Amino acid sequence: MTQVERQQWDVVVVGAGGAGLRAAIEAREQGARTAVICKSLFGKAHTVMAEGGIAAAMANANEHDGWQVHFRDTMRGGKFLNQWRMAELHAQEAPDRVWELETWGALFDRTADGRISQRNFGGHEYPRLAHVGDRTGLELIRTLQQKTVALQQEDFRERGDYESGLKVFQECTVTRILKDEDGRVSGVFCYERESGRFFVIEAPAVVISTGGIGKSFKVTSNSWEYTGDGHALALLAGAPLLNMEFVQFHPTGMVWPPSVKGILVTESVRGDGGVLRNSEGKRFMFDYIPDVFKEKYAETEAEGDRWYDDPDHNRRPPELLPRDEVARAINAEVKAGRGSPHGGVFLDVSTRMPAEVIRRRLPSMYHQFKELADVDITAEAMEVGPTCHYVMGGIAVDSDSAAARGVPGLYAAGEVAGGMHGSNRLGGNSLSDLLVFGRRAGLHAAQYAGGLGEGGRPAVDEDQVDAAAAEALRPFSAEGPVEGEPDEGRPPENPYTLHQELQQTMNDLVGIIRREPEMGQALEKLGELRVRARRAGVEGHRQFNPGWHLALDLRNMLLVSECIARAALERTESRGGHTREDWPEMDRQWRRANLLCRLADPTGNLAATDPVRGQIRLSREETEPVRPDLLALFEKEELVKYLSEEELHE
Amino acid sequence: MSSYEAGFRVWRGDTEGGGLEDFKVEVHDGEVVLDIIHRLQATQAPDLAVRWNCKAGKCGSCSAEVNGRPRLMCMTRMSVFTRDEVITVTPLRAFPVVRDLVTDVGFNYTKAREVPAFVPPSDLGPGEYRMMQEDVDRSQEFRKCIECFLCQDTCHVVRDHEENKGAFAGPRFLMRVAELDMHPLDAADAEGLDRKTTAQDEHGLGYCNITKCCTEVCPEQIRITDNALIPLKERAADRKYDPLVWLGNTIRRRGR
Numbered sequence: 042m043t044q045v046e047r048q049q050w051d052v053v054v055v056g057a058g059g060a061g062l063r064a065a066i067e068a069r070e071q072g073a074r075t076a077v078i079c080k081s082l083f084g085k086a087h088t089v090m091a092e093g094g095i096a097a098a099m100a101n102a103n104e105h106d107g108w109q110v111h112f113r114d115t116m117r118g119g120k121f122l123n124q125w126r127m128a129e130l131h132a133q134e135a136p137d138r139v140w141e142l143e144t145w146g147a148l149f150d151r152t153a154d155g156r157i158s159q160r161n162f163g164g165h166e167y168p169r170l171a172h173v174g175d176r177t178g179l180e181l182i183r184t185l186q187q188k189t190v191a192l193q194q195e196d197f198r199e200r201g202d203y204e205s206g207l208k209v210f211q212e213c214t215v216t217r218i219l220k221d222e223d224g225r226v227s228g229v230f231c232y233e234r235e236s237g238r239f240f241v242i243e244a245p246a247v248v249i250s251t252g253g254i255g256k257s258f259k260v261t262s263n264s265w266e267y268t269g270d271g272h273a274l275a276l277l278a279g280a281p282l283l284n285m286e287f288v289q290f291h292p293t294g295m296v297w298p299p300s301v302k303g304i305l306v307t308e309s310v311r312g313d314g315g316v317l318r319n320s321e322g323k324r325f326m327f328d329y330i331p332d333v334f335k336e337k338y339a340e341t342e343a344e345g346d347r348w349y350d351d352p353d354h355n356r357r358p359p360e361l362l363p364r365d366e367v368a369r370a371i372n373a374e375v376k377a378g379r380g381s382p383h384g385g386v387f388l389d390v391s392t393r394m395p396a397e398v399i400r401r402r403l404p405s406m407y408h409q410f411k412e413l414a415d416v417d418i419t420a421e422a423m424e425v426g427p428t429c430h431y432v433m434g435g436i437a438v439d440s441d442s443a444a445a446r447g448v449p450g451l452y453a454a455g456e457v458a459g460g461m462h463g464s465n466r467l468g469g470n471s472l473s474d475l476l477v478f479g480r481r482a483g484l485h486a487a488q489y490a491g492g493l494g495e496g497g498r499p500a501v502d503e504d505q506v507d508a509a510a511a512e513a514l515r516p517f518s519a520e521g522p523v524e525g526e527p528d529e530g531r532p533p534e535n536p537y538t539l540h541q542e543l544q545q546t547m548n549d550l551v552g553i554i555r556r557e558p559e560m561g562q563a564l565e566k567l568g569e570l571r572v573r574a575r576r577a578g579v580e581g582h583r584q585f586n587p588g589w590h591l592a593l594d595l596r597n598m599l600l601v602s603e604c605i606a607r608a609a610l611e612r613t614e615s616r617g618g619h620t621r622e623d624w625p626e627m628d629r630q631w632r633r634a635n636l637l638c639r640l641a642d643p644t645g646n647l648a649a650t651d652p653v654r655g656q657i658r659l660s661r662e663e664t665e666p667v668r669p670d671l672l673a674l675f676e677k678e679e680l681v682k683y684l685s686e687e688e689l690h691e
Numbered sequence: 692m693s694s695y696e697a698g699f700r701v702w703r704g705d706t707e708g709g710g711l712e713d714f715k716v717e718v719h720d721g722e723v724v725l726d727i728i729h730r731l732q733a734t735q736a737p738d739l740a741v742r743w744n745c746k747a748g749k750c751g752s753c754s755a756e757v758n759g760r761p762r763l764m765c766m767t768r769m770s771v772f773t774r775d776e777v778i779t780v781t782p783l784r785a786f787p788v789v790r791d792l793v794t795d796v797g798f799n800y801t802k803a804r805e806v807p808a809f810v811p812p813s814d815l816g817p818g819e820y821r822m823m824q825e826d827v828d829r830s831q832e833f834r835k836c837i838e839c840f841l842c843q844d845t846c847h848v849v850r851d852h853e854e855n856k857g858a859f860a861g862p863r864f865l866m867r868v869a870e871l872d873m874h875p876l877d878a879a880d881a882e883g884l885d886r887k888t889t890a891q892d893e894h895g896l897g898y899c900n901i902t903k904c905c906t907e908v909c910p911e912q913i914r915i916t917d918n919a920l921i922p923l924k925e926r927a928a929d930r931k932y933d934p935l936v937w938l939g940n941t942i943r944r945r946g947r
């Protein structure tokens with residue numbers, strides 16, 4: 042039996058970004074003793090990189106806005122594949138979640154009458170994004186961090202211990218969810234990055250809020266943390282992932298210099314008036330308005346330009362189409378030879394507004410281009426191109442409670458959860474998603490844990506602890522050949538090399554435009570990498586050893602990448618964040634189909650998995666019909682584009 | 692695109708001690724110091740410990756000292772150095788080393804907890820807050836802080852005086868006090884909390900002798916000294932010498 046430190050908590054939250062902290066705050070306020078585990082320092086989560094804003098129909102900027110309008114926009118953006126109940130709850134609750142942040146000290150930009158200012162964004166009918174310049178994510182994370190500290194100060198006043206009711210275990214990584222013999226969550230197995238020490242937290246409820254998967258792709262806006270940990274933890278615990286083929290490529294990432302390729306250029310640049318041009322100086326987006334959006338976007342530059350000042354009588358410019366549309370358009374322009382010198386297109390604000398306004402409204406973009414690319418965005422155009430940004434797919438959850446399917450005690454919220462955004466997420470809907478479903482996950486996790494009572498807590502299975510410890514230590518004993526295997530005599534694999542090969546594979550073969558033979562190649566390559574990853578070795582010891590951490594993260598990235606590749610191969614249509622060159626049309630029959638990924642070997646024994654057959658099994662299920670009163674929010678002519686004949690007649 | 696080989700000198704070691712280690716490493720156009728550290732990890736020193744997250748100057752994780760100056764490695768372009776210059780990268784000096792370039796920044800989290808949180812006004816519910824942009828501008832400037840702790844590292848009050856750490860919150864958290872004090876709706880007063888006085892009495896504002904080192908290293912260009920610390924000092928002084936405040940405090944004390 043492995044001797045590791047044990048602690049007992051009521052709720053464990055894995056991840057301390059927006060969703061995780063919101064979940065933790067809620068669980069603690071419900072009276073649950075709550076532990077938060079995060080890979081980075083407290084307050085550094087990937088949420089800080091969100092720039093544009095939080096979408097919430099507060100109607101501060103346009104009185105016609107309301108949750109129904111927000112719901113409609115979200116469903117359109119997701120091409121009607123959204124788990125509609127989530128989209129409904131999200132639209133209804135987002136305003137309360139934003140207002141509540143003000144009571145915790147957040148300072149949003151203001152309207153002239155002192156309310157929260159709201160800005161335009163792609164796919165949103167009205168100005169809807171609460172924001173702070175272009176650093177909204179930082180404001181969100183800092184506010185939640187400071188609220189967490191405020192609760193700790195309360196606990197200190199009452200009990201003399203800051204960490205008695207809510208504790209953050211920073212720079213710690215969870216490698217396994219533990220379960221009891223009935224399959225209920227019993228805790229988590231973790232290591233501390235600083236010391237390499239293992240520990241177990243025994244808890245009946247676990248909220249996964251680990252964010253996304255972007256580090257499996259070469260060009261990405263995501264930080265190192267985005268290795269799909271939560272997706273993999275859920276799979277390994279027996280929970281299915283939903284619609285993993287939908288990966289959002291943000292249309293505007295930096296393309297030069299190479300070392301910053303992929304870093305995000307916020308959509309606010311376009312929301313505030315920035316335009317996209319090709320090498321011929323043409324605003325090409327007017328050529329790329331798809332049929333489903335034809336009536337909603339301006340046909341001329343003049344109309345598009347008028348919209349910024351008079352949105353009630355003009356239609357919005359096509360630069361503000363949903364992200365999937367804009368990303369594909371940029372891709373097509375570059376491919377047609379009309380790209381910028383470094384393989385992107387031009388995004389220009391310099392000719393659209395005065396330098397001083399640019400510096401005030403887009404301070405961090407100004408700063409970022411000046412510092413990293415020697416480009417003054419008030420004087421010249423930026424060069425931008427698509428970058429892997431967000432995964433719409435994720436852990437399949439119950440809409441109301443955020444409970445993961447099939448594993449009692451497991452919850453998921455934020456990017457790691459699937460369903461909410463359908464096949465494509467609108468900008469601004471991520472931060473609101475974190476708050477709405479973070480709170481719900483925390484609430485239901487606390488209620489579930491509280492309902493079990495002290496005697497009813499699932500026991501930790503010691504064999505699982507031993508297995509988890511052995512798995513985590515394997516990279517240190519990866520030395521040399523395995524007897525009888527053909528690769529005898531080869532040195533251990535370098536985890537950094539494996540990671541680079543994985544990123545290249547996903548980028549080239551399962552990227553923004555997908556083709557059947559390439560995805561087949563990707564699956565073969567993933568099989569090869571999986572075998573090699575078992576021999577990933579590390580030097581040195583367990584104390585703050587990045588090579589070791591990466592070797593362990595590879596398991597997660599390989600699992601998630603396989604889910605994406607398999608689901609993408611299966612879905613023979615193009616919709617939102619999934620574009621098939623060989624199946625270019627959106628197919629109304631596919632709208633009803635959800636693809637679920639499960640672990641092929643339910644015992645979770647990855648080492649025994651056949652490299653060719655893979656680790657993931659796909660299954661298809663039919664989505665629940667949209668509730669009639671929600672469908673009634675749309676015009677029949679619009680529904681015809683998305684819903685099949687049978688659905689329309691039902 | 693051109694590349695060259697640069698000389699790097701990186702501090703390696705742990706709590707037991709350590710020293711500078713020399714490396715020769717390839718550098719490409721447009722790269723930053725963090726890119727080079729990553730290349731060292733991938734090719735020569737897989738266990739080289741370093742913190743980083745966003746690599747875009749937004750999270751404040753990759754703080755270190757480059758040629759002795761506290762900086763974010765992700766925002767330090769290689770083009771600011773000459774090609775024959777040996778670049779020395781060392782961990783933040785004001786905090787204890789954990790390993791290589793990683794330091795124990797726990798001091799900052801301890802200080803964060805000592806600053807009482809925002810106090811919401813009791814008469815306003817969620818959604819009822821009204822604040823004018825010009826009234827939130829100042830606090831918003833301070834909220835740009837990415838908590839890289841470079842100001843905490845460079846401030847000479849603690850940089851060379853470990854003994855001051857107990858009594859001194861450092862520029863970042865004095866600025867947090869200023870931010871709350873200037874928040875248009877903070878209701879600390881109503882709870883009997885005078886943030887100006889506590890800045891002086893509990894967070895060590897008096898140690899600061901406005902040398903502006905913190906402002907110089909701030910990657911967000913927040914004017915910490917001019918906009919946060921000096922006004923806070925003035926406000927604290929006003930409180931102390933304001934006869935009405937003195938009288939009020941005296942009467943309140945008598946009432947206890």
